[in-house]
Amino acid sequence: TKTYSQWERVGYVQLPRGVAFIVLTSRDKASYEKDSDKLEKVLKTLVYVGPKSATAYSARYDQLIDQHAEAQIEPLLTEWREKAPDDPNAWITSANYYFNQRQTNISAKKPGPGDIRLTDKKGKLAGSISFEQDKSNMKRAAGLLQEATTKFPDRLDIWCGLAFIYQETGDFDNQLATLKKMVAYAREHPAQLKWEGEPLNEPADKFVPEKLHEYGLYYEKKENPEDDKRWFQISTLATQQYPNHAEGFNDAAGYYADLGEWQKARESLEKARQIDPKSVGALINLGNVSVKMKDFTSARKYFEEALKLDPNGEYAQEAKEALRKLNKK
Template identity: 20%
Template sequence: MDLNRYYIIYKKSCRDKINKIVNDFKNIGLIIIRNELDKNKIKIPKRGFEDCNFIVFVDSTMLKQEKDFDKVLNSNMKNVLFVCDDELDMNLRTSYINLANLYKEKYNVIFEKFEECKKDEYKELLYIKEIENLDLRVKGLEKFKEEHGETKNYLVLKANTIYRKKMFKTARDLMDKALDIELKTSKENFEYANLLEEYYGEYTKAKKYYEEAIKLKPNYYDAYYNLAVLMSKIFNDYEKAEEYYDKLISMDSEDERAYYNKAIIVMSQTGDKDKAKALYERAIEISPKCSAAYNNLANLYLSKFEDYEKAKECYEKAIEIDKKDFTFYFNLANIYKIHYKDYNKAREYYQKSIKCEDNIYSRMNLAMLLEENLGDYREAIRNFEKVLEIQPGNKVIIDKLKYLDEKLMKNLTITLEKNK
């Protein structure tokens, strides 16, 4: 099977572990599309992916989802490979490979399974990619060219290498030459657009090729989705983005991302809180473990409906789903501080937020809470000092620390006077 296109499924918390696979594949012209889960459930896309090879990265929480594994394994999809975390002792009823071994063997298992006819070419290019000296890498590529010719994957790696040498025009010419070899079908246009977007950040050109992919394949789901994201996040054309999300919903009413992203646009552009609320609720109905949707719905209840109890429930649900996102704890702490005046609870959740990720927002709010509401000046000083570590030279914090030191000294003097 020579599909030359990959789809990697992994949990958000495992992003750093799979970055090397993504970068290696892109460098030699193998398109690898990310599907980042914010939940444990393994979900193989329903349609339009018959020509994809799937790599499912498995961690300990996903191992517990045995029914999901059974569903994937019984789906008659021959193009699925499981990769496990280095630290796991896997006991699946299917083939899998350890991540460390995958890197060590230069993806040999993947290429043998999916790219038999090109495995030697890909492995050789990956060895060349590992050469840190760019001049020596170019020499290795020229030697490869003598043996294999100017293949598309050779041209892509050479373009990426020349790009790093800051020879941008030459790199672009090489990339264009690589594309002249194929760029004829909707799939090829989509792959090039994806490469332009993710690797080079050339969003205008990426948009053009996504549109060309849709011309060739009018219901190209992935192309519409990537276009919708581009139009909203890069071009700020929210009207067009919403149009694309509506198209996506008409094609697949079970993709929670379309409802979630459209809700964000609705709130930012029209402020229609009821419509946004319905969209977030639909996203949650489709994907009950979508923590981000619960968080945004909580924000909506808080700022637009002033329903603090509902907001608190949604933040708590987000935390129940994802206990590692500091923003959920931070938002819940703010509710306890501002709306319930429960300062001890607020302190607890600011501390939990910091435990997830030592961030300036929680440190600052905790320090202010300790000073203004709990009168714990020593702990306030400790947290303001942490803020100063994150933002050295912040004059406001320096002045605040000076003020609190003086206040502590004054309180100490008063106490000593009383005890005479």
């Protein structure tokens, strides 16, 4: 601590990436003499980092990463998990470290997304440097998060992190199994769920199916029959476990539409509409499916209702164009 001016002292604490300080200002000399011995207590309470606290491990890890001190990182992560067994970040940080390890591969192949282009002396393409997944490290990362789901089952971000690792390694069976376990726990303990250590910012029966929808979209965007089946399995999990949330039924309808099974697509969309009657997107989709089924009367009804609900929204132009075409039939 240091006295800067009359009745004012400043306390400092050196941190790994900067300095924290607190200013103590007193009204008069009597208050200053009375308050001055409390400054150190305030500093310790607010910013003191114990040598083996979770915060200290996190700061030390960041420091070693900055210093590229690879040989010291794994021992630190192991010690962190052993000495702070109730700190979820010990497992999360460890898993992220192993997940982000990549093998450098130099080849004559054309560079893909994220690869470095190699050229010869004349500037012509000669090959690429790629950074590929290290299977053993990926397995280690998944194992750590599996442990974490048993120790901290209320942390949905850990469940989702594990599902993401399986997604990235192409292990759909384990990804789906993880999502099913997450859903089972979430349905039994909806009030105590957390995301990144904080309580959910919306009800669990809204938050969880939206996460399932995100995982399903990953496979839907691949646009091939095998991944479409994976998309449908995730949407089926959502509709079975969260029948009062519309997104799963919308996804199932998309799957059936891709197969040309228009009646099943319409049935799923009708369920979605029952749950969310003001969903303009569902009405537009119902209109398009009805056109495919040559049920032009129903199609016109759906498009008109969509325009009535949102005359100037993102679907308005599509609805107007569809009605224009229907009026010609």
